[in-house]
Amino acid sequence: MADILHRVGIKASTKAVYQALATPEGVAGWWTRDSRGDSEVGGTLVFRFHADGVDIGGFEMKILELDPSTRVRWQVLDGPEEWIGTTIAFDLKQEDDYSIVLFKHEGWKEPVEFMHHCSTKWAIFLMSLKSLIETGKGAPDPRDVKIDNWN
Amino acid sequence: MADILHRVGIKASTKAVYQALATPEGVAGWWTRDSRGDSEVGGTLVFRFHADGVDIGGFEMKILELDPSTRVRWQVLDGPEEWIGTTIAFDLKQEDDYSIVLFKHEGWKEPVEFMHHCSTKWAIFLMSLKSLIETGKGAPDPRDVKIDNWN
Numbered sequence: 001m002a003d004i005l006h007r008v009g010i011k012a013s014t015k016a017v018y019q020a021l022a023t024p025e026g027v028a029g030w031w032t033r034d035s036r037g038d039s040e041v042g043g044t045l046v047f048r049f050h051a052d053g054v055d056i057g058g059f060e061m062k063i064l065e066l067d068p069s070t071r072v073r074w075q076v077l078d079g080p081e082e083w084i085g086t087t088i089a090f091d092l093k094q095e096d097d098y099s100i101v102l103f104k105h106e107g108w109k110e111p112v113e114f115m116h117h118c119s120t121k122w123a124i125f126l127m128s129l130k131s132l133i134e135t136g137k138g139a140p141d142p143r144d145v146k147i148d149n150w151n
Numbered sequence: 152m153a154d155i156l157h158r159v160g161i162k163a164s165t166k167a168v169y170q171a172l173a174t175p176e177g178v179a180g181w182w183t184r185d186s187r188g189d190s191e192v193g194g195t196l197v198f199r200f201h202a203d204g205v206d207i208g209g210f211e212m213k214i215l216e217l218d219p220s221t222r223v224r225w226q227v228l229d230g231p232e233e234w235i236g237t238t239i240a241f242d243l244k245q246e247d248d249y250s251i252v253l254f255k256h257e258g259w260k261e262p263v264e265f266m267h268h269c270s271t272k273w274a275i276f277l278m279s280l281k282s283l284i285e286t287g288k289g290a291p292d293p294r295d296v297k298i299d300n301w302n
Contacts, residue, residue, distance in 0.1 A: 003153065006274075007267035009299025098300045102267055116158035116253055123157075123274030127298065147278065148160025149249045 004105040004119040008126045009098035012133045014069040017099045020129060021072040021090050030129040030138035034058070041066050045074065050142045051151070059083060082114055101126065120147050155256040155270040159277045160249035163284045165220040168250045171280060172223040172241050181280040181289035185209070192217050196225065201293045202302070210234060233265055252277065271298050 010017055020026040024045055028035040037045035041063050048058035059079035064087065065071050073089040086107040093100050103126060108115050124145045132138030139145055161168055171177040175196055179186040188196035192214050199209035210230035215238065216222050224240040237258040244251050254277060259266050275296045283289030290296055 002156075003262065004156070004270070005153075005262055005267040006271040007264060007299055007301075008271060009301070096300045100299065102264065104267075111154065111156055113158060113253065116156040116255075119155070119270065120157040120159060120274045120277065123271045124278075126271065127275075127296075130298075145278075147281075148158055148251065149247045150158075150160070 001106075002108045002111045002115065004103075004108070004115065004122055006101075006103040006119075006123055006126050008101050008103075008130050009095070010101065010130045010133050011097055012099055014092040014094055014099045016133055017092055017101060017129075018069045018072070020133060022066055022068075028140060030132045030140050031125050032058075032141035032144075034141070037061075038063060039066075044077065049151075056151075061088070065089075080114070082108060082110075082112060101129070114150075117148060117150050121151070152257075153259045153262045153266065155254075155259070155266065155273055157252075157254040157274055157277050159252050159254075159281050160246070161252065161281045161284050162248055163250055165243040165245055165250045167284055168243055168252060168280075169220045169223070171284060173217055173219075179291060181283045181291050182276050183209075183292035183295075185292070188212075189214060190217075195228065200302075207302075212239070216240075231265070233259060233261075233263060252280070265301075268299060268301050272302070 020029060023039045024035040024037050032047050032049055034048040043063050045061045049056050060077045061074035062077050064075050065073035069092060071091050073087060075087045076083045086105060089104045091102040124147060128139040171180060174190045175186040175188050183198050183200055185199040188194060194214045196212045200207050211228045212225035213228050215226050216224035220243060222242050224238060226238045227234045237256060240255045242253040275298060279290040
């Protein structure tokens with residue numbers, strides 16, 4: 001088993017960061033504009049990605065935890081084979097003037113090349129989250145920063 | 152044991168990417184301007200970082216592998232305790248119009264919070280490497296993109 005880990009600090013309250021994580025409308029501002037679904041534990045979320053206007057894939061998640069200003073956690077129900085069954089957690093805490101986001105995408109069976117790609121891409125999207133909250137402008141798909149030949 | 156993994160694609164030859172990894176002068180263009188040392192296997196490299204003009208720490212590495220256009224690998228001799236003994240590898244290959252960099256910072260004893268930070272920061276520096284080669288302009292320390300309250 002292998003995990004993707006990240007840490008970003010956002011100059012805002014944990015409440016503000018939580019709001020961008022806890023609802024599909026929030027996530028649409030920094031991960032993918034095509035984010036839909038529920039806002040309560042046990043519900044599902046669907047995130048779709050696009051290139052040149054064409055749907056190129058996405059993820060269905062179950063919402064495992066929603067702990068206001070503290071934690072959001074999802075489990076992947078459908079999507080690329082390597083993602084299915086993995087969990088994605090965002091843990092929040094206040095430190096100095098920052099809300100610290102500790103990110104963990106946990107349970108990859110193998111450290112495949114796609115995991116390398118997703119690790120870098122998560123960093124890019126967490127910086128998009130930071131930018132959304134600090135400046136009002138994120139870079140969600142399809143305006144996301146491209147990192148390699150896979151996107 | 153835990154590893155940091157990343158993947159970036161750079162629109163350039165693997166030879167051009169290798170040159171930015173294989174010498175301290177190359178690394179100075181994307182990781183830290185204060186990069187010094189050797190350019191052969193068995194030699195050492197010293198990378199120092201700064202904030203507000205003050206030296207805030209750094210790393211000493213042993214060069215384990217230098218395989219032109221293919222691989223660069225270092226071992227950490229000195230620096231933050233969590234880094235000592237870990238290894239850092241850059242594997243290169245051509246794919247489509249890209250040189251693909253597969254990055255691995257291997258051998259962390261525990262997935263501590265500092266590892267989360269370093270994972271995100273490596274993504275930022277690999278994007279700096281990509282930018283250096285594609286546009287001629289990297290963002291090495293002290294002009295690096297800040298991600299949190301630790302830097």
